[in-house]
Amino acid sequence: MSIDNSTVKKVAKLARIEINEEEETTLITELNNILGWVDELKQVNTDSVEPMLSVFNESMQMREDKAESNFDNSQILDNSPESNSGFFVVPKVVE
Amino acid sequence: MNDFENLSISSAIEGLANKNFTSLELTEFFIKKIEKNKDLNCFITSTFDKAIEMAKISDQKIKENETRSLEGIPIGMKDLFCTNGVRTTAGSKILENFVPFYESTVSNNLWNSGAIMLGKTNMDEFAMGSANTTSFFGNVKNPLGSKVKELVPGGSSGGSASAVSSGLCLGSTGSDTGGSIRQPASFCGLVGLKPTYGRCSRFGMIAFASSLDQAGPITKTVEDSALMLQAMVSFDKKDSTSSRQSIPDFSDFKKLSIKGKRIGIPKEYMIDGLNSDIKKIWDAGISWFKSEGAEILEVSLPHTKSALPTYYIIAPAEASANLARYDGIRYGFRHNADDLNDLYQKTRGLGFGKEVKRRLMIGTYVLSAGYYDAYYLKALKVRKLISQDFEDSFQKCDLILTPTTPNVAFPIGEKQTNPIEMYLNDVLTVPASLAGLPAMSVPSGFNSEKLPVGLQLIGKPFDEISVLAAGAVIEESRGF
Numbered sequence: 001m002s003i004d005n006s007t008v009k010k011v012a013k014l015a016r017i018e019i020n021e022e023e024e025t026t027l028i029t030e031l032n033n034i035l036g037w038v039d040e041l042k043q044v045n046t047d048s049v050e051p052m053l054s055v056f057n058e059s060m061q062m063r064e065d066k067a068e069s070n071f072d073n074s075q076i077l078d079n080s081p082e083s084n085s086g087f088f089v090v091p092k093v094v095e
Numbered sequence: 096m097n098d099f100e101n102l103s104i105s106s107a108i109e110g111l112a113n114k115n116f117t118s119l120e121l122t123e124f125f126i127k128k129i130e131k132n133k134d135l136n137c138f139i140t141s142t143f144d145k146a147i148e149m150a151k152i153s154d155q156k157i158k159e160n161e162t163r164s165l166e167g168i169p170i171g172m173k174d175l176f177c178t179n180g181v182r183t184t185a186g187s188k189i190l191e192n193f194v195p196f197y198e199s200t201v202s203n204n205l206w207n208s209g210a211i212m213l214g215k216t217n218m219d220e221f222a223m224g225s226a227n228t229t230s231f232f233g234n235v236k237n238p239l240g241s242k243v244k245e246l247v248p249g250g251s252s253g254g255s256a257s258a259v260s261s262g263l264c265l266g267s268t269g270s271d272t273g274g275s276i277r278q279p280a281s282f283c284g285l286v287g288l289k290p291t292y293g294r295c296s297r298f299g300m301i302a303f304a305s306s307l308d309q310a311g312p313i314t315k316t317v318e319d320s321a322l323m324l325q326a327m328v329s330f331d332k333k334d335s336t337s338s339r340q341s342i343p344d345f346s347d348f349k350k351l352s353i354k355g356k357r358i359g360i361p362k363e364y365m366i367d368g369l370n371s372d373i374k375k376i377w378d379a380g381i382s383w384f385k386s387e388g389a390e391i392l393e394v395s396l397p398h399t400k401s402a403l404p405t406y407y408i409i410a411p412a413e414a415s416a417n418l419a420r421y422d423g424i425r426y427g428f429r430h431n432a433d434d435l436n437d438l439y440q441k442t443r444g445l446g447f448g449k450e451v452k453r454r455l456m457i458g459t460y461v462l463s464a465g466y467y468d469a470y471y472l473k474a475l476k477v478r479k480l481i482s483q484d485f486e487d488s489f490q491k492c493d494l495i496l497t498p499t500t501p502n503v504a505f506p507i508g509e510k511q512t513n514p515i516e517m518y519l520n521d522v523l524t525v526p527a528s529l530a531g532l533p534a535m536s537v538p539s540g541f542n543s544e545k546l547p548v549g550l551q552l553i554g555k556p557f558d559e560i561s562v563l564a565a566g567a568v569i570e571e572s573r574g575f
Contacts, residue, residue, distance in 0.1 A: 008456070015415060015459040016422075016436070017452055018444030027456060030514055034457060037515055038404040038470070044477050051475030052482060054306045055292050055531030056336040063332065075196040081429035088424050091435050 003031045099124045100262035104168055104319040107265055111157055111167050118157070118167025118211065121265075122150035125169045125213055129263045135236045137258040139174045140182050141214035149211040156209065165326050166209030171258045171267035174215035175222060176202045176310070177299040181212075185301045186220040186230040186251075189421045189428045189446030199299025200331045201268065201310045208326035213264050217254030220448045221418065222275055222303045225520035227253025228511065229450040237283055237504050239546060246504040246546075249279030249520075255313050256283040266314040266323050270300060272307045273406050274499075274524025277536035280313050281499035281549030284538045286320045286566065287313045291557045292531030293338030294324075296331035304413035305336075307406075307528050317537065317566040321345040324559065340557050348563035353387045356561070359394035359492030364523055366400075366501060372542035373498045380496055380539055380550045383572035384565070394488040394495065398480045402526040405481065407518060408461050408474035409529070414451075415458030421446065453514060482530040489555050494565050497523055499536040499549035523551065533559045537566040539573050 008027050012019045019027065073086055082089040099107070099121055110116055126143045146169060153167035177183045177195035184190045198206075206212070219229040226247035227235040235253040238261035240246030248257040252269030256279035259267050269276035271289035280287025288311045295310040302308060312323035325345045331337040360381060365374075381391055423429035423442030430441040447455065461470035488495065500520060510516045527534040533556070536549035550569060554562040 003460075007460075011456050011460045011463065013440075014463060015455050016419075016439040016443050017447065017455060018440035019452070023452075027453065030453060031456060031460065033513070033515060034407065034453075035460070035470075038408055038474075041401055041404050041408075041473055041477055042469075044398065044401050044473075044480065046473060046476035046480070049476040049479050051472055052479035053475060054336065055482065055529075056306075056338075058293070058339055060335055061332070071196060076425075078196070079193060079426035081423060081427075090424055091431075091433055091438055093435050 003028055003035065100128070102265060103316045104165070104265045104314060104322055105316065107168055112162065118150040118153040119147065121167065122146050122169050122211055122213070125264055129213060132261055132263060135238060135257055135261055136217055136233050137235055137254045137261070137263055138171070138214040139184055139186070139217050139232045139254070142181055142212050145181070146211050146213050153209050153211065163207070163209035165205065165322065167211065168209065168265050169211040169213050170205065171214060171216040171255050171264040172202055172212050173252055173255050173268045173270060174218055175270050175301045176268060177301065178202055178212070178215065181215065183215065183301070184232070185222070186218045186232060187447065187451070188231040191231065191428060193426050195299070197299060200296035200329065200333065201300060201327050204329055205268070205326050210326065216252070216258055216267055219251035219253065220451050221301070221414070222251040222270055222272055223414070223450050223454055224250040225274070225278055225517055226250050226510065227279070228507065229448055231448060234507055236507070239283065239504065245507045247282065247507050249282035249504065251275040252279050252313060256280055256285055256287070259283070259285055259313055259315060266312055266319055268310060268327070269313045270308060270310050271528065272303050272410060273528050274521040276311045276313060277499050277524050277534060277549070277551060278520055281536045281547065282504040284547030285313055285315060286317055286535065286537055287311065288320045288324060288535040288559070288562070289528070289533065290324060290328065290559050291338070291533045293336055294328045294557070294559070296329060296334040296337045298331055298333040302417040304410040305417060306413060307410060317563055317570055320535070320566070321348055321563050343560055345560060345563060348560045348567060351560060351564040353384065353389045353565055353568050355388060355390065356494060357390045357392055357492040358384045359392055359488050359495045361394050361396045361399065361488070361495060361497060363396050363399035364497040366522065368501055369498065370502045370542065373501070373548050376540035376548045377498050377550060380569060383568060384496065386572070387568050392492060394492055396484040396488060396526065398477065398484050399526055401477050402481050402529055403518060403522050405474045405477045406521070406525045406529060407457070408470050409478065411454040411458030412462050412471050413458070415455050415462060418451070418455060478529050481526055485530045485532060493555070494561055495553040497551045497553070499523060499551040503542050503546040503548060527553045532556060533562050535562050535566050537569045539569050
């Protein structure tokens with residue numbers, strides 16, 4: 001298993017993280033080292049072992065499907081980098 | 096003015112009740128001390144005005160005999176817990192200006208118990224680190240280091256640990272995903288308790304790896320740990336994995352005898368690279384429990400060596416999903432761009448630090464098409480085996496005793512070139528995290544350079560009381 005620069009570019013794109021060339025070079029080495037290291041798990045026999053998603057084993061409780069309003073629109077928008085007329089502002093996405 | 100530096104929470108409660116001093120006096124003492132010790136960099140944001148206001152209310156409550164469990168006790172709040180109206184950064188540039196409009200359940204519980212917030216403590220960015228060197232707000236110093244040899248406080252709750260250790264507050268909150276409470280507690284000579292997964296609500300606690308994240312206290316004594324834990328825990332319907340298990344009176348640990356209890360010693364924790372001073376203190380720990388009438392037996396946790404690689408698949412995978420929310424649109428830092436994808440990529444590229452980006456890349460990779468089964472699914476299966484190991488061992492023993500870390504606090508700047516070297520700090524704490532078990536680090540001795548060494552006690556699910564009782568045995572036996 002080895003990660004090359006096209007893999008790093010692809011993963012960075014999936015993670016929506018812009019990386020420069022220098023970071024790309026470092027990440028290739030680091031990710032290869034880390035993934036090479038975690039590869040030792042392949043030696044563990046996990047035939048017929050159920051995957052464990054969580055240690056929590058109490059049944060989850062359903063809540064009533066009822067709309068609640070806990071916060072004002074303005075409180076939420078106060079933390080946004082850009083808002084206008086009660087909306088979040090994003091760059092234009094349609095032509 | 097009184098010297099409150101070495102005060103414990105329990106003795107402060109007594110002093111307040113006996114009117115030896117007021118909460119305002121206590122609070123003002125710590126505010127001055129924090130200002131004098133800014134070079135330690137324990138706090139990202141101080142909340143002194145709020146602290147004074149809270150202290151006055153506490154003094155009034157004490158006067159009117161309406162004292163709550165932590166009335167008037169000044170603490171540090173890890174900057175991972177959202178605090179209403181107080182900036183909460185998780186140690187990241189991407190949240191540099193984030194001001195929550197709601198309160199985390201854990202912090203809310205503490206304020207409702209009368210605790211006083213001195214400020215938000217420094218931490219590794221998004222709790223990803225073991226030396227508090229990844230914080231956007233600079234590294235934290237361990238007060239036990241010296242000018243010539245500056246030491247890390249451990250991480251990720253490094254600010255919390257350093258603040259308690261240097262007497263800047265009476266106790267503090269931490270969060271533990273793979274060792275972030277226990278490891279810094281060990282490095283700073285403190286008691287750090289990670290309760291059972293589900294004991295403390297995760298609501299309002301900035302998420303790193305949701306199936307592992309758990310809040311807990313960092314304190315000077317075991318008794319203080321029980322006091323703070325009591326105030327922090329609750330069932331919370333706002334957290335889908337909050338436990339409905341009944342909550343005991345944790346101070347009952349004092350009534351619990353260790354005599355006849357079976358203490359398991361896992362041979363797999365005798366790892367290569369375990370510091371020889373730490374090994375000696377582990378042996379001493381075993382002898383203390385023997386003298387108290389506990390039965391010592393060897394147990395086996397055969398998948399121990401797989402725990403760290405398992406953790407470094409699961410935790411980054413969960414982080415890559417959790418941290419997808421930082422998009423530069425709804426809150427936090429934004430780098431503007433004409434194209435939406437560009438905005439996301441630039442915001443996240445500039446907003447996250449190196450270690451966070453590294454882990455997001457690993458997490459994204461192990462979840463991506465074609466690799467999911469080989470890495471993520473495989474790790475979930477090994478996690479099951481690790482958890483099963485503990486279940487099997489707890490058929491034979493009541494508690495497990497191990498060292499907390501393979502080494503003591505190291506100099507700032509060390510272990511920075513190879514990420515895996517840093518990850519190895521957590522090799523002894525990660526297994527209990529994966530199994531969701533309560534685990535506590537208790538100061539147990541010193542190495543040849545007088546640096547503190549902690550021993551770790553791991554308990555059965557929801558049996559924090561036994562863990563605390565065993566911690567008290569260490570406190571009584573260690574001879575300092």
